[in-house]
Amino acid sequence: MIDLDNITRSVKKAGENITKRIVVCAGTGCVAGGSIKVFESFIIVAKELGISVCVELKGGNIGTLLSKSGCQGFCQKGPLVNILPAEILYINVKVDDVKEILEKSIKNNSLIDRLCYSDNGKVCKGQNEIPFYKKQHRVVIKQCGVMDPENIEEYISIGGYRAAEKACAEMTDKEICDVVLAAGLRGRGGGGFPVGKKWNLARNQTASKKYIICNGDEGDPGAFMDRSVMEGNPHGIIEGLVIAAKATGADEGYVYVRTEYALAVKRMKKAVKDASDIKVLGKNIFGSGHNFTLHVMEGAGAFVCGEEIALIASVEGKRGMPLPKPPFPAQSGLWGKPTTINNVETLATIPMIINYGADVFRETGTVSSHGTKTFALTGHVLNTGLIEVPLGSTLRQIIFDISGGVTDGKGSVKDGNFKAVQIGGPSGGCLTEEHLDLSLDFDSLKKVGAMVGSGGLVVMNKSICMVNIAKFFMQFTQNESCGKCVLCREGIKQMLLMLSDITEGKADEDTISLLEELARAVQIGSLCGLGKTAPNPVLSTLKYFRNEYDAHVKEKRCPAGECKSLINYEITDKCIGCTVCAVKCPAKAISGERRQKHKIAIVKCVKCDICIKSCKFNAIEIV
């Protein structure tokens, strides 16, 4: 039988002579920025400088440990390098900076100011001083960005799999469900259904075989929390699954990962293999007599497979199409057997509840929504990235305190840039300035026509046309509709066509009322969550940005200057004839003599914005 304490002791012993640790972020964002090259360069340069750096925690190693981590959250400032125990966080680290870091921060313990985040000129040493981190409450993603996600022993050494051991060896299935129910944990994948209730439903089924599925098919555009957790803390999810399996009586499970998330697939597979090797998964786990085998399955790119029954169909090798409920998956799911489906983040929260109890979990959050929630903060904000805050935090705290404010087209923060925030992806809605102080929890969001959803937060500045955003989401849901229900298949398509007409100036006032009517019909008449929530972006923009719709149909004008059919470009007198725009224009629509005001041929112009971006004199305007 596996002995967690023994592993912990041996990891601690191996690390006895390790005095420092360099953690290079290897989340998707930082990898895109070149963090792997930075990692490799640390090994080479350390050798050149004669600094003892090892990449593995083995007995006899001395000096500094160099390791990779999952997403540290501060994506826009990547590649990130964290130095422990000094807790220094360096941002935008390039290969050229490696030598300086090794010489100054590792050898001499000094800080390199230019690589630190600067908050209005004040140098911030690490996460404790950076506003982006300081104002968060990181619990679920706390370990992402610190530990090595590919090292199971390290996970165990910081207390991992203790909750699984406790649940398997000391608790009954009912006790586990009771704790989760008492904690009031609600599903983090969208609807916010109480997890304890779901587990109890499955637990009470009498069947010879039960399944559990982790839904890692995060298809929401603008959301990447599940990805970050799978990449940064895969063992946390497996531990949650082991507990869930014990609680519901399942002996087989699947982790369904989106195929686009190559790194998450790789790390989940490795984690499952490692956990099976040390017998955290398999037969007679922790000597409790409980068996549980886990498979990793890659999705194949269908948003609708986020829906439980559609997901089950695709695991069975069929097209991912939903069916009417009941029966619920808890009664009859995968191959007709009781099946529990939980989201990645939900499962990653479970070990904490088992370890510390329901009361500790209930300390954060609101009366009806307990705990914390991760959000993917993107769009026009100063600092984009992955954040975790207690449920009940306000949009104002998130947008202005944590992420540093709303940016304009050139990336600088000014007051009054904020226009709207889209929350919860295609199933959610758009909120405005009046909602900035609204408490973000499952119930209050539902009241204003939005939802927590998977937790995507897209902040938009004044340059964004809300009709266009509604159209964008309709385009997405139209592509992703499985086509089973007429209202979803045809209705969404017609809604998209109406929205296209509005943005192209071909619609009248009747179009808007027809659009609204159809949106309500699709909401009522669709079978699954995709169709039922697809009209949300349209209805919420109609509610809060009606004047923009009106401007499009009545005045044939796009107030944000975004809808291509309703705008034109013009070169003003500020033009000094530098020819940059004419050279850059891909359509060759700009002409003019050097040092003379240029002209745009409207017929040729493809309205690509390249001229506006390339003009140093702000001489091109949208009219």
Add this chain to the structure above:
Amino acid sequence: MDSNYSKFKTVCRILKENSFDKSKLIPILQAVQEEYKYLPKEILVFIALSLNTSPAGVYGVATFFSHFTLKHKGRHIIKICDGIACHVKKSNSLINALKNKLGLKEAEYSTKDVFFTIETVSCLGACGLAPVFLIDEDIYGQMTPDKAVELIDKIME
């Protein structure tokens, strides 16, 4: 005959690895696509017969999921993210710039020499770096049309 044999040999291996299990159709198609870069029609029929299921069923699954393709794709695949975060950061101008650069018309996605294929995908989950795109396996973030065109030039060299 020889080329046919090698064609089916790979599929047979994949089918065997998945123990001819009907429920593993999606992993099977994924592995096949990995090998051939697309799903050839005769292979789909072969899979259906081997799994004792209908070709229509296999075709149905292959066309339902966006990851699968029945057309041959270019040597380099450029996946431009058009998720909401990239969209508000003007991923459209990236698409236009790249299509212009590669001389692709409205509905064309592959260059004539099938060297490049452009696809838009719904979200790559690297929203913090929007707008992003993927060339083969490498992800490029905080892109501008200029930088994108430069990158293509480099690959063409």
